[in-house]
Amino acid sequence: MSRKPDLRVGMIGTGFMGKAHAFGFAAAPKVFDLGQDVVLDMVADVTEEAAAKAARAYGFERATTDWREIVADPAIDIVSITAPNALHKEMSLAAIAAGKHVYCEKPLAPLAVDAAEMTAEAEAAGVKTQVGFNYLCNPMLALAREMIAAGELGEILGYRGIHAEDYMADPASPFTFRHDPEGGGALADLGSHALATAEYLVGPISEVMGDCVTMIGTRSGRRVEVDDVGRAFLRFENGASGSIEGNWISTGRKMQHDFEVYGTKGALCFTQERLNELHHFDAGLPVGRQGFRRIEAGPANPPYGQFIAAAGHQIGFNDLKTIEVAGYIRAISGAEPEPFNFRAGLRIQTLVETIQASSRERFWRAI
Numbered sequence: 363m364s365r366k367p368d369l370r371v372g373m374i375g376t377g378f379m380g381k382a383h384a385f386g387f388a389a390a391p392k393v394f395d396l397g398q399d400v401v402l403d404m405v406a407d408v409t410e411e412a413a414a415k416a417a418r419a420y421g422f423e424r425a426t427t428d429w430r431e432i433v434a435d436p437a438i439d440i441v442s443i444t445a446p447n448a449l450h451k452e453m454s455l456a457a458i459a460a461g462k463h464v465y466c467e468k469p470l471a472p473l474a475v476d477a478a479e480m481t482a483e484a485e486a487a488g489v490k491t492q493v494g495f496n497y498l499c500n501p502m503l504a505l506a507r508e509m510i511a512a513g514e515l516g517e518i519l520g521y522r523g524i525h526a527e528d529y530m531a532d533p534a535s536p537f538t539f540r541h542d543p544e545g546g547g548a549l550a551d552l553g554s555h556a557l558a559t560a561e562y563l564v565g566p567i568s569e570v571m572g573d574c575v576t577m578i579g580t581r582s583g584r585r586v587e588v589d590d591v592g593r594a595f596l597r598f599e600n601g602a603s604g605s606i607e608g609n610w611i612s613t614g615r616k617m618q619h620d621f622e623v624y625g626t627k628g629a630l631c632f633t634q635e636r637l638n639e640l641h642h643f644d645a646g647l648p649v650g651r652q653g654f655r656r657i658e659a660g661p662a663n664p665p666y667g668q669f670i671a672a673a674g675h676q677i678g679f680n681d682l683k684t685i686e687v688a689g690y691i692r693a694i695s696g697a698e699p700e701p702f703n704f705r706a707g708l709r710i711q712t713l714v715e716t717i718q719a720s721s722r723e724r725f726w727r728a729i
């Protein structure tokens with residue numbers, strides 16, 4: 363296969379997700395045969411120290427304190443945005459206007475109206491986009507989706523999803539960008555992942571009934587207006603009913619991105635805390651032999667085998683990001699559709715806002 367020119371990446375933000383993006387871009391061309399290399403070109407952060415440190419640590423050729431330099435540089439093909447949510451719109455629109463492909467972290471924008479503008483601009487410009495819903499890249503989620511679509515669970519009756527962590531459980535933890543009254547909150551931050559997984563597995567949600575609550579009303583002396591817990595009852599287009607929860611005050615929970623799916627012929631359950639396992643209950647087995655069976659990830663569950671040749675050795679969170687990046691690079695080269703583009707990110711933001719509106723009104727709402 364003839365190799366395509368290198369893709370040059372500019373990354374904005376060097377925190378938690380900045381590191382994960384840098385890891386994904388560095389690993390994807392090594393783990394997958396993409397026919398194309400990636401060059402970590404320029405990285406931006408607010409201080410010279412942070413930008414230079416990230417450039418050294420992650421292998422970027424250049425560092426800057428002005429993200430607009432990345433956007434304006436004709437050498438750069440992809441702009442990767444891992445800055446706080448309130449900056450996603452301005453950075454994405456500037457990058458799109460400069461003809462760059464844009465990989466933006468979730469939530470795509472604090473408000474759906476802004477996510478809609480970003481989506482429209484990206485589609486009009488014909489650039490490829492990606493939003494960071496990395497949990498969907500797990501081979502065990504692909505297997506679950508395949509089993510559901512093949513009818514192995516029969517008719518889907520019920521769904522339960524949750525994304526719970528505890529990084530805001532301490533009332534003394536500070537006010538951050540995640541508390542931004544415009545678009546912050548646990549539902550947008552974590553519930554968005556639970557919603558993406560629910561639709562990935564069961565299909566479109568048609569109606570929601572939300573309950574969003576603030577449990578810790580003041581942080582760093584500032585009033586908190588956003589939810590610490592966002593829950594929703596769901597009705598799916600296919601007739602299934604269910605629920606999701608986004609929760610950042612779940613003391614003791616570090617990564618509970620979990621789901622359970624119940625059908626007339628069987629059930630599935632999964633926890634991200636053991637992300638290489640999927641549990642399947644087959645209701646067709648004789649009573650007395652029934653029970654949840656643990657399916658362990660291995661090379662038969664693509665793309666696990668790209669990472670490790672043997673089952674049971676396990677992939678991790680950064681590998682999910684590598685899978686996400688590989689899918690995005692294939693989309694940029696035209697080999698495949700974008701795995702989770704801005705339009706898909708807009709859909710999740712619309713679900714989040716409809717749940718929030720339903721909670722305020724205390725009524726069911728159609729999507």
Ligand SMILES: NC(=O)c1ccc[n+]([C@@H]2O[C@H](COP(=O)([O-])OP(=O)(O)OC[C@H]3O[C@@H](n4cnc5c(N)ncnc54)[C@H](O)[C@@H]3O)[C@@H](O)[C@H]2O)c1
Pocket residue numbers: 374375376377378379380406407408412429444445446447449467468469494495496551
């Ligand atoms: N997909 C996931 O699983 C996942 C996980 C965590 C965070 N996120 C998302 O990633 C984004 C960042 O979250 P994080 O946890 O990495 O936050 P963080 O605070 O660790 O990192 C944010 C970085 O952006 C930098 N920054 C702020 N303003 C900037 C500017 N004007 N120019 C350049 N850099 C700037 C900060 O200095 C910091 O380095 C958020 O949108 C968040 O929702 C996604």
